[in-house]
Amino acid sequence: MGGDYAPEEIVKGAVLAAQKDDVEIFLVGTASVLERELAKHKFAANGSSIHIVGASEFIKENESPVDVIRRKPDCSVAVAAKMVKSGEADALFSAGSSGAAAISAIQFIGMLEGVYRPAIVGSLGSFAANTVMVDLGANVDCKPHQFLTFAIAGSVYAKKFLNIADPKIALLSTGSEETKGNEAVREAYSLLKNSGLNFIGNIEGGDILNGKANVIVCDGFVGNVLLKFYESIGGRAQAWTERKLKRYPPIRALAGLLFKRLFPATKISNETEKQSGGILWGIDGVVKIAHGASRAPQIANAIESAKEAVKAGVVESLKSELARLNQGGKL
């Protein structure tokens, strides 16, 4: 039961999700707090139900996420992960510490065969509708073989959610030549080249938005910096345009209207409002994490999209792609 606005917004979001859709939700955390919060809301069941599962501990923001494993194995996110492992729940969602959620998932749900660590895949939205990027921040330091599993996860995402039959995969680097990039990227190039995947080689930053690749692979450090830069573009473009047009009020008003109606800043360069975080790809179950600052509507969206991911069978698809490569000894 983590998140900047927990438990109020989380419970409110769960109620919203239950009202919208037929879904069974387990709220995991301090039972008395959750009962009190849930009692504030009335919702028509609509085939849905909300249950409370007690957990005595939680991971605080200043605690190391690794503590989940040895010091707090009964904290709320760990309890939720164990429910996925046992089959009591189909998916885990958390707006709390992303690290704690990831580590709980790794330790208590487990990784798919051939995957070292989970990754976050995200679509680039309006500017590059047919492109996804992976990893967006789950792995700051990466080993070369991780890039290969990132490519597979991105490829499954592009097939499932963007309907691209044979996604083109590229490695983000400082030049198109095989010899460009840091040591991990250069080693990853060789692994991807021999993987049998639809690998088109390296691309540079300037190619990210031009549709050259459907899956752009990078480490989580680069991916997270790029994601946040990208997300900031819409708002900055709006602010810059309005400032430049300050002396021309009618045109400025028109520009404001355009940004508001036709090109809302959040839609120009990100869709996180709708997507509300991301799935941890590579875990043997659906695990969705969201920004800590998510409010009830984003929480409800995240619960809905976790349900969609379960229905779409994303874990099974990734598992079978991994198995195919494993058979060829590529992983």
Add this chain to the structure above:
Amino acid sequence: MNVEEQIKDILARITRVDKSIISRQSTFKEIKADSLDVVQALVAVEETFGIEIPDEDAQKFQNFGDFVSYVESRVPQKEKV
């Protein structure tokens, strides 16, 4: 399989490095094991050998050899063979 080989297998599986590069002198950094790898290895070793390794003891391990020596000192003699 002796204690050292068993721990080497665990560490190699978790970190996904070739076990041949792990020697008693190897530091966790050299094996490219991050804090999660180390904690996962500790848990796996605890489960494998039925022992508990307190954090204050684990923090003293400077290299793989320290880890192995510690476990060897805690595991009943018959299991070392």
